[in-house]
Amino acid sequence: MDCPRSLNSLEYTGASADLLFGREHESSNSFNRAHENRIRRYSEIMSTKPNRKILLINGPNLNLLGTREPGIYGTTTLPQVIDTVTKRAQDLNITIVPFQSNHEGAIIDFLHSHFLVPTSTAGTTTTAGSSTTSEKAVPTNTISDAEKDEEEQKEKKPDKVAVIINPAAYTHTSVAIRDALLATSFPFVEVHISNVHARGESFRNHSYFSDKATGVIMGLGTFGYVAALEFWANKWDTTTTNHTSTSASTST
Structure with a gap:
């Protein structure tokens, strides 16, 4: 029996199909069709580059990493942490948006800023502290500014958004940040250095x-932090693979 040349590249001989896919030997034509379908599904998975984003949030006093109680928190600085996570994220096709603050409200505002869609001001005029909306006839064959803004926001919206958060001392006190995470519905991993x-x-x-x-x-x-990043990457990759495989199987 021939042996697979490369499992990683999905190159194999017809006689080794039983080893790779655990099934009885198929006829040459049916095997070739099945092989082409598998290669096509694999190509779809590998060519898919979803827009994936992780909000990397650090709470109070973590700006002092590297010098703050090194016996507990180590000597690695926060910029070094961000650099390490960002470089690994690039390999995983994930965008990292880092944020650190010693202020509870700033962390909440940061979460909101990645959740709320900006409201269009088209058709609104403001005078002396009051606002009035002017109604204008819009031809049926044109798209309003508000609709354009909405479409642009949809295009910019990431396919996946998650949070890695080290709330630091707010871990034990902040109902407000907890509520902000629940309000935005961002799934999150809680990280503590110690x-x-x-x-x-x-x-x-x-x-x-x-x-x-x-x-x-x-x-x-x-x-x-890196472990949390790897978790999200693996979770998203697994979800994408399962979804693509299911879609391909239902269309054949």
């Missing part, structure tokens, strides 16, 4: 985020 449960401080044992998080990573140092 193992907060091993810190010996009882107030650190409660998180306002963990029960709503897709997952929680702690105690892995700054590698926890």
Whole structure:
């Protein structure tokens, strides 16, 4: 029996089909058709480049990483963390949008800014603090500015958006950031550099985020951010692969 030349590139001989796909040997014609379908599905998966974005949020005092209690948080700085995550994300076809703030409201505004669609001001005039809407007849064969804005927003909207958040001290206090995450419906992974449960401080044992998080990573140092990135990439890739395979099977 011939052996597969390359499993990664999907190159194989007809006689090795049983090994690769676990089925009885097919006739030459049917095998060739099945092979072409598999190659086509594989090509569709590999050629798909969805617009994927991760909001990388860090809370209070994390701007001091590298110098802040290095025995607990290590010597890696926040810019180094962002650089490492961004470089890995490029390999995974994911855009990283980093944000750090020591202020609760700023983090909430950042989440809102990636959720809310800007409201068009077309057809609205403002005078002396009041606004009035002027009605103009729009020909049926033209698209209004508002409709154009809506279409542009749809085109710019990422296929996938998720959050990696280290709320830091807000982990134990911020109902407001928790509510903002729930209001925007962004799935999120909660990350902590240290193992907060091993810190010996009882107030650190409660998180306002963990029960709503897709997952929680702690105690892995700054590698926890990369681990969270890899999780989202794997989850999205698996979903895309399953969806493409299902679509292809229903169309054949």
